[in-house]
Amino acid sequence: DTAVSQTPKYLVTQMGNDKSIKCEQNLGHDTMYWYKQDSKKFLKIMFSYNNKELIINETVPNRFSPKSPDKAHLNLHINSLELGDSAVYFCASNRRGLNTEAFFGQGTRLTVV
Amino acid sequence: EDQVTQSPEALRLQEGESSSLNCSYTVSGLRGLFWYRQDPGKGPEFLFTLYSAGEEKEKERLKATLTKKESFLHITAPKPEDSATYLCALLLIQGAQKLVFGQGTRLTINP
Numbered sequence: 001d002t003a004v005s006q007t008p009k010y011l012v013t014q015m016g017n018d019k020s021i022k023c024e025q026n027l028g029h030d031t032m033y034w035y036k037q038d039s040k041k042f043l044k045i046m047f048s049y050n051n052k053e054l055i056i057n058e059t060v061p062n063r064f065s066p067k068s069p070d071k072a073h074l075n076l077h078i079n080s081l082e083l084g085d086s087a088v089y090f091c092a093s094n095r096r097g098l099n100t101e102a103f104f105g106q107g108t109r110l111t112v113v
Numbered sequence: 114e115d116q117v118t119q120s121p122e123a124l125r126l127q128e129g130e131s132s133s134l135n136c137s138y139t140v141s142g143l144r145g146l147f148w149y150r151q152d153p154g155k156g157p158e159f160l161f162t163l164y165s166a167g168e169e170k171e172k173e174r175l176k177a178t179l180t181k182k183e184s185f186l187h188i189t190a191p192k193p194e195d196s197a198t199y200l201c202a203l204l205l206i207q208g209a210q211k212l213v214f215g216q217g218t219r220l221t222i223n224p
Contacts (some may be wrong), residue, residue, distance in 0.1 A: 102159070
């Protein structure tokens with residue numbers, strides 16, 4: 001199936017740990033994103049990559065480090081996890097160009113205890 | 114500051130009872146307005162893009178309209194399977210594209 005897929009779907013970890021979330025898209029898109037959805041369901045952009053190049057970094061703590069090994073993958077590594085990092089993280093992708101809709105993954109629910 | 118606000122936060126309707134969801138925005142230079150549907154435990158699913166005031170798009174029981182300050186998502190004769198959170202998002206171009214989302218309207222259709 002053509003899609004944006006994220007792993008894992010659920011992640012429970014202790015404060016202070018380091019964790020990664022992986023994202024892959026097979027839609028042939030050249031731009032990928034990470035969004036964070038908090039407990040109030042607000043979706044906010046964190047990062048945007050175009051052809052492996054960081055385009056947007058929305059004042060995210062530097063404990064969050066995205067990595068794009070190729071334009072089909074965008075991973076999110078989080079160091080020293082804090083309670084406030086608990087949220088649902090969504091990966092998305094689209095084609096560069098005006099007004100092309102973004103396709104979202106199913107989300108990764110991160111719970112920091 | 115670019116801002117998007119959706120209302121109401123939650124809406125409960127009976128099956129067949131038509132209504133509208135609102136998305137109002139303030140932005141300097143709208144490039145596009147997107148509507149997404151989000152089911153519990155899933156990612157947002159694209160519904161519509163609107164580009165200019167006066168534009169309308171339809172899909173089954175949904176119709177989206179756009180003015181210079183707001184967009185409406187009209188739901189005609191809804192069914193229980195239309196229950197979801199509906200998200201409105203502005204497309205901004207600030208060196209790169211990004212979507213700025215509203216907080217969503219949680220729609221429940223009772224049978």
